Amino acid sequence: MFLDESLRRIRMLLQGRHFQEELEEEMRLHREMRQQEYVARGETPEAAQRSANRRFGNPTNLREKSYRNWGWSWLESLMQDLRFGIRSMLRSPALTIVALLSLALGIGANTAIFSFIDTLMLRSLPVKDPSQLMFFGREGDSGITDDIASTTLYSYPFFREMQKRNNVFSDVAALMSMVNGVHGIIEGQDAMQPMRVQLVSGSYFPTLGVQAIQGRILTEADDNTEGDHPVVVVSYAWWKRALASDPAVLNRKLTLGTTTFDIVGVVPPEFFGTSVGEAPDMWAPMSMIRFVPPLWDGYKKNFWEGMYLIGRLKPGVSQEQATSNVNVLYQQIIRSFPDVDLSARNAGYLKRAHVDLTSMSKGLSSLRRRFSDPLRVLMGITSLVLLIACANIANLLLARSTARARELAVRQALGAGRLRIVRQLLTESLVLALTGGLLGIGLARIADRLLLRMISGGPDLVPLDVSINTHLLLFTFAVTVTTAILFGIIPAFRSTRLELTEALKDGRGSSSKGSSRSRLGKVLIVSQIALSLVLMVGAVLFIRTLVDLNNVDTGFNREGVLRLDIDSNVTGLKSEDPRMIAMFQEIEQRVSALPGVKAASFASFLFSQGSWNTSIRVVGQNLNDQVNVKHNVVGNAYIATMQIPLLAGRTFGPQDTATSHKVGIISERMAKDLFPAGVNPLGLHYYAGYTGTDPKPNEEIEVIGVVKDVKFGSLQERPQYIDYLPNPQHPWGYGTLGVRYTGDFDAVSRGVQLAIHSVNPRLPISHLGTLDEQVSRTLTYHRIVAQLSAFFGLLAVFLSCIGIYGLMSYMVGKRTNEIGIRIAIGASRASVRWLVLREIALLTAIGIAIGVPVTMASSRIVAAMLSGLHGADAASILASVVALLAVALLAGYLPARRAARVDPVVALRYE
Amino acid sequence: MKRDEIPPGTLSLLILKALSLHGPLHGYEMVNFIQQSSEDVLQVEEGSLYPALQRMLLKGWVTAEWGVTAGNRRARYYKLTAAGRKQLALELSQFQRVFGAIHRITQIA
Known part of the structure; x- marks a missing residue:
């Protein structure tokens, strides 16, 4: 019923023109027949037409009413506003280009950074009910230890006991804390190739609830006796890459070390394991640990601790209940091992040991640990840049609304409601923002690839999914609409509040209303300068940190050493x-x-x-x-x-x-x-x-x-x-x-x-390079932060300069006749130039005065997040202040020169 | 002769009734039918028929088709659908209930 109605509505919308014509024809026919009737009764054709029309009513009104009955009138007026918005955008191309460019950069940067935050910090593992998954301990250590009281790394026998004796998990799984980087041979091929093998317990896939898309997953049956289950399940990406998506994948074999393994299954494309950014090529059962290089012997050793444990909570069991159960068992199991060494020292450690269960819903990730803070800092930086871009566009729109004052006044005088005009102006802002947002998404695609390369820090890309998804599009859309409101709303309300008679009078006028508008413009400039200072000082700090770290004495000579790995x-x-x-x-x-x-x-x-x-x-x-x-x-x-x-x-x-x-x-x-x-x-x-x-x-x-x-x-x-x-x-x-x-x-x-x-x-030889590269790769995240913050700092300053230039040009234009008079009565060109520059210097000084304390505060926050970072010192701030002042005056110089060149005769005749 | 405005909300009832009695009609015929059957008591602002018809098209109570009049002119004929018939029955019973109630009250001496 409702569906039929919607279908008819849409069909009607698609036939818009046809609809109007039919209605028109139908109504015309009606009036003509009525007219004929009257003529037949003996009236003159003119009189007949008049009375027929009177009986019919106002056709325009009726047409609109008919149209409105289909419920599309909102769309109609929106389309009107949009068309008008696009037209007015095209009318001032310079402004539009500047606005679009700054929006695209601002939105693009935010989207790009957010896509990394999303994939590293927000997205859940693509498994069944990820929120039920618990990790034993706190991620951080990986490797193998014989520490009797390890609460992150566990032995395989410990895992088996825990799996058997707990009553809070529906299942428990173990996985090696490191991926085995192996060179193996696919049967039928000659060349060895690198393969990344993740050893997992048989319960791994069932615990996660992951199914195979081809063949089968690994199960407990693959993990019950050591050494006689030479099978692997391969990742979708590896199947595609190494086997060219061979449909007969289940008949293929591969050799790791000296053992030949059967491929028994392929997992779905979205499943990358349990570590974000680490995607293994294949999973082998833990029972084969002694046959997958480097041939560890840990299947039966009670204190060979190299595994992570994951549990899936039973429904209704809380994290606290699970934690207390796990810790009771932890003590019991370790003490029950016959080879436990309970010397006084060990007993002390064991007594203090406590296993924290932590959420596993987003998976493990060493990348997350390393890049969370830098990403947060970068997100902050990019939002500041976007804010500056918004202030800039608001200023430009404000200046333009002066130029449009007469147009708006005419429309208001003709009876357009203020809200209707505000809506029109906001729609224009939205058109601008949406176009900028689209460009921004395009830019973000490029920036993502660049960032991924930077984060990877080497020739091999980290397997991270940063493609466009609904999450991301929603974020970008929200950002775009917010920016439109931010930069659109003040000019919209400001420009509709005017005294009609003033605005309708021609001439630049010396009225006072102009000053409140430029006061708003000045406030925007001051805040832009303050924000730019924050970003500039930040960039200087990050760069200095990077340079300092790069110059650290390593104790060895990092130059002139070739390095490579053999397997x-x-x-x-x-x-x-x-x-x-x-x-x-x-x-x-x-x-x-x-x-x-x-x-x-x-x-x-x-x-x-x-x-x-x-x-x-x-x-x-x-x-x-x-x-x-x-x-x-x-x-x-x-x-x-x-x-x-x-x-x-x-x-x-x-x-x-x-x-x-x-x-x-x-x-x-x-x-x-x-x-x-x-x-x-x-x-x-x-x-x-x-x-x-x-x-x-x-x-x-x-x-x-x-x-x-x-x-x-x-x-x-x-x-x-x-x-x-x-x-x-x-x-x-x-x-x-x-x-x-x-x-x-x-x-x-x-x-x-x-x-x-x-x-x-x-x-096999791999990772051929220099020691110097290897050393500087450890500075990856400092380098990313330094490069990006420098880029954004420059962008912010550049945007602020455009803002200053725009505002000053506008003010010089407003004051042309005042300047003309000054020159006519003997002011020197230099003093006129100074008149304008003084204004800029003052605004910049205020901006800096506000910016310095903000900078100090924010640098303290950032220093706490990024280790080894300098606090904001006098030298960095001073350098930034001087640079900012210099570019601000430079941006203001052109308008100042124009003011000084005003010809008094022309300026005064203009009045 | 003085003509009375039709009570609000009854226009669609009148249109549905007209169509159910006469089969397919175009707008002009509908107006004439309503006026003639009411012995010229009811007056419709003729044009207001068209927005009403559009609403009924949207609701699916009627369908429209172009045909030719007796005078050989192109006109749009409206036809009742099954949903329209149901709607007519519904509106009729509603009308009778309300009208009957008003009638009873006004008859109280």
Whole structure:
């Protein structure tokens, strides 16, 4: 019924012109027949027509009434307003272009930043009822630990016990806290390719409620016995990319390490796992952990803790109930393991341990942790820019409404209601804003790609979905309408409030009403300047922070080092296998023998690649388990490759073998703080790691060298306790090679790759680059914030300049005859110029006076959010103030010059 | 002769009734029919027929089709639909209830 009616309504709308014609014809026929009737009765044709018309009524009125009955009149008047709005936009193209450009930039920037906020911080996981999912602990650590009281990382046996004994979750799932980066071979292909494998418990997919779109998901049946379920489920993206969406995907196989896996299913395209920005290529059951490189052996070890746990709350169970149940079980399960070491120290830790359950609805994300604060800061910056753009457009519209004063006055005099005109003006603003919004979305698409590249910080794009979606369009639409109201409403009301007779009189007039309008304009300019100052000081601070961090002394020489990764897992050898150790040494020797290469060495960590840390105990001292020492397992030439200054002792050499007594090189800070004061640490012995009550003498490490402190994890960190251990004595299946070279990078890189493949042609080589790039990549987010804030700061200043220029031109135009008189009675050109510039200087000074305290306050907020940031200091503020003053005066100079060139005769004759 | 305005809201009832009695009619015929059947007591502002007809078209009570008059002119003929017939019955019973009530009150001596 209602539907039929709506259909008829729409059909009528589509046939608008036809409708009018038919109605017209029908009504004409009616009147003519009536007229004929009267004529037949003997009236004259004229008299007959008159009475027929009288009996019929006002046809225009009736037509409108008929039309209104279809309920489209609102649309009609809206279309009218829109047409009028577009016409008036086209009439002043300069203003329109400036307004559209600033709107497009403002809205585009906001949309782009918001799309990242949306995908990282707002969107829920694409799984069933994500709000029921709970994460065990607080995300932050990943890796493997044997910490008895870890409340983030858990062992597989712990997971099984928790799954069995809890009564608050409908199911519990475990996943490795790291994705295994593997090189594998698709059956039937020759080349090895990188594959990112996520190990998960069989309950992972059922807990999330994710179904396969092809084949099946992994289930408990794949995870009940260790080692005999060689199956994987692959991601939609990988299926498309690596298998070209082969419909026979379920018959395909792939080899990881030495094991061949069957592909048993494909998951839906929207499912990227449980970590935002980390999309694994495939999921393998935890039962295969020992067969997926790096071949971890953690399926049955009670204290091999490397897994995250996720639980789905049973309906009606609160987070508090679940937390208390989990914590009771946590203590019981750990204490029930037969190999638990409940020494006094461990018991103390365990007693204090508390598992916090945190919401998992938005998934895990290290990206979120790193970029939440910068994104918030950027969102603030872009909204300020948009605000400035709004003020600017309001000012331009205000100036134009003066030009239109007569038009509006005429319309009001003819009887248009004030609200009707306000509606018309607001519609015009809306047309402007919507056009700007559309352009902004286009701009945001480009900006998104740029930002994604910046966030990724390297050649591989982070798998983040920042495409346009309804969420985003709604946001942009809301922003657009808000801006239209912000910049449209004041000019609209202002320009409809006027004394008709004043406005209808011609001439520029010296009436007082103009001054209130320019007062409003001045207020807008002052606030623009204040906001611009905030943004400029912000940009200066961010840039200075970036420069400072880039100039931090790393302790090693970051220039002139080539770095690459090899995947030694493809050999299928354990890291302690003598053949593996020999292979690394062989590669180091062949590479160092290349022309242009000075030294080459593997290392477990070059820079910011994670860490392996334990407490240490210096022989003859008590264990201090509060300190953590970072161990870096390296090749013999590492210190030379990195050019870390050797302060005392020697570096490693061929004499340090798997069987010789253990040696280590320690950092300056470690020597100073952890070794007895006043004693030369060379020759002293220490143990790495907790050795229990009964340390084995052959694990004692002798200090053979002391080196300068280096930055290890980040450029911001304080000096760390670091020791370097030779690979033969602490075998590490490492993959990162550093090569100190001179000359052409490409030539050296080709040589190095050939040398590696001459040792083993199957070794995959990846992440080829320089150490310098690797270091500066850790500044990604500082760089993004610095670059973007500089861009937006400049944009803000530029917009403010346009505002100043527009306002001053307008005021000079208003005061032309006053200026003419001044010149006529002898004012010099210079003093006229100063008259205008003084005004600008005054406005800018007021803006700055307001802006400085605002800047101080906001820089304090931002400094708290972004680590390592400078507070607003006098130098930064002063520089910004001077720059702002300079560009403001520059923007005002053109109108001032025009004022000074006023010809008094012309100006006065004009009156 | 003095003519009376039709009570508000009854125009559509009159149109529906006219159409149900006579089959398809064009506007001019409808007005004439209403005036003649009321023995010239009821007066319709003739043009107001057309907005009313548009509303009835929207509601789906009538459909319109172009045809040719006896005098060989193109005219739009309106025809009652099933929904229109239902509406007529509804409006008739409503009218009779109200009119009957008014009639009873005014008959009280």
